[in-house]
Amino acid sequence: MGGHGHPYSPAELELPGFVPQRLSQGQILAPFVGTAVLAVLGAWLISGRCGGGRISKTDRLLMGWWVFTALTHIVFESPFLFTPDFLSKKNPNYFDEMFKEYSKGDSRYASRNTAVLALEVITIGLKGPASLLAVHILQFAVSLGQLYGCLLYFITAYLDGFNFWVSPFYFWAYFIGSNSSWVIIPTLIATRSWKKISAAFQAEKVKTR
Amino acid sequence: MGGHGHPYSPAELELPGFVPQRLSQGQILAPFVGTAVLAVLGAWLISGRCGGGRISKTDRLLMGWWVFTALTHIVFESPFLFTPDFLSKKNPNYFDEMFKEYSKGDSRYASRNTAVLALEVITIGLKGPASLLAVHILQFAVSLGQLYGCLLYFITAYLDGFNFWVSPFYFWAYFIGSNSSWVIIPTLIATRSWKKISAAFQAEKVKTR
Numbered sequence: 001m002g003g004h005g006h007p008y009s010p011a012e013l014e015l016p017g018f019v020p021q022r023l024s025q026g027q028i029l030a031p032f033v034g035t036a037v038l039a040v041l042g043a044w045l046i047s048g049r050c051g052g053g054r055i056s057k058t059d060r061l062l063m064g065w066w067v068f069t070a071l072t073h074i075v076f077e078s079p080f081l082f083t084p085d086f087l088s089k090k091n092p093n094y095f096d097e098m099f100k101e102y103s104k105g106d107s108r109y110a111s112r113n114t115a116v117l118a119l120e121v122i123t124i125g126l127k128g129p130a131s132l133l134a135v136h137i138l139q140f141a142v143s144l145g146q147l148y149g150c151l152l153y154f155i156t157a158y159l160d161g162f163n164f165w166v167s168p169f170y171f172w173a174y175f176i177g178s179n180s181s182w183v184i185i186p187t188l189i190a191t192r193s194w195k196k197i198s199a200a201f202q203a204e205k206v207k208t209r
Numbered sequence: 210m211g212g213h214g215h216p217y218s219p220a221e222l223e224l225p226g227f228v229p230q231r232l233s234q235g236q237i238l239a240p241f242v243g244t245a246v247l248a249v250l251g252a253w254l255i256s257g258r259c260g261g262g263r264i265s266k267t268d269r270l271l272m273g274w275w276v277f278t279a280l281t282h283i284v285f286e287s288p289f290l291f292t293p294d295f296l297s298k299k300n301p302n303y304f305d306e307m308f309k310e311y312s313k314g315d316s317r318y319a320s321r322n323t324a325v326l327a328l329e330v331i332t333i334g335l336k337g338p339a340s341l342l343a344v345h346i347l348q349f350a351v352s353l354g355q356l357y358g359c360l361l362y363f364i365t366a367y368l369d370g371f372n373f374w375v376s377p378f379y380f381w382a383y384f385i386g387s388n389s390s391w392v393i394i395p396t397l398i399a400t401r402s403w404k405k406i407s408a409a410f411q412a413e414k415v416k417t418r
Contacts, residue, residue: 115324118364122357137406140346141353148331148357155327197346200409 008107010163015110017088023097032076039071040064065185066134073128081120084112105174107164115156119149140193143186150183217316219372224319226297232306241285248280249273274394275343282337290329293321314383316373324365328358349402352395359392
């Protein structure tokens with residue numbers, strides 16, 4: 001714990017009324033990872049059973065991704081938006097503790113930085129719900145939104161001083177690591193959608209000739 | 210001019226070394242509007258002549274829009290990004306004066322707010338060049354990016370206090386007015402692209418049945 005009564009970086013950050021984290025890293029990560037695995041597995045099994053074998057394995061995996069990303073945006077991120085006092089609550093719940101832990105990787109969550117808040121508003125309000133409806137074109141649209149959001153997230157961090165993590169571990173594990181899925185997977189999906197859309201246009205052209 | 214030596218809002222904003230604006234509103238707006246009209250007209254005439262009558266009027270108008278938007282992003286906005294000292298330059302050029310004028314509608318440009326800078330980095334680096342290449346799918350992608358950017362622009366302004374304009378005139382004319390094209394036109398283009406893509410998928414489905 002730094003001289004300012006909190007573990008975050010930069011140390012001079014003022015966080016009045018900060019209540020220290022009680023749950024350990026493992027206690028916070030286990031439920032999150034467990035829910036994620038269950039969601040992907042559930043989507044895989046249900047799409048296999050109800051699809052009658054007509055849905056390709058790629059599409060079934062993609063369904064798992066969309067359920068996982070919707071769940072993260074709606075269930076795990078929205079408590080952050082609606083709990084401005086999560087750092088100072090006397091009886092913090094799981095979600096409050098989760099964002100205290102994540103703030104070790106990016107203290108802009110602890111200080112409620114404007115750009116981060118704005119990104120979360122869009123993520124929770126638009127990309128979360130849209131993920132649940134993601135058909136081909138919408139998959140393309142939402143994936144582009146995720147890429148755009150991640151780009152802004154990293155650029156604003158850079159412009160604001162790039163010193164929001166407690167240590168290199170938290171920089172790589174939280175700030176880079178946990179966000180990289182939202183760079184890699186949307187890139188793959190956007191590329192795939194682009195090809196599918198191009199193929200459809202090609203087919204339309206051939207047909208109307 | 211406020212007590213802090215500049216005309217912007219909020220008045221307590223510190224802008225050391227501010228050099229007052231020399232060009233009038235008319236002197237700043239006329240070249241911008243003139244260039245825009247020329248660009249749209251040029252795209253219209255060239256696409257009419259070189260397209261051999263095969264390009265629809267809607268597509269020719271759209272070309273005008275993409276030339277205009279690329280021009281705005283690349284020619285008019287990039288000097289802002291690469292001139293961090295535009296407020297204090299002893300011999301300000303047209304672009305410096307232009308952003309002094311626009312700052313009356315959103316002082317976050319004068320104070321070089323992080324979210325605004327990050328949005329400009331993406332706008333100039335990605336959306337500007339992509340506008341010049343905008344074919345069907347890319348038109349959809351870039352329009353979504355413009356909508357996403359405008360949404361973030363307005364949300365960050367709201368979260369940061371919503372007090373960045375000198376008067377209601379500048380709020381409506383600059384902050385709302387000049388940005389509204391990038392809400393209305395991308396919405397129209399995204400809707401049109403969505404329909405075209407859906408039609409292509411439909412045609413592909415019919416064909417492969």
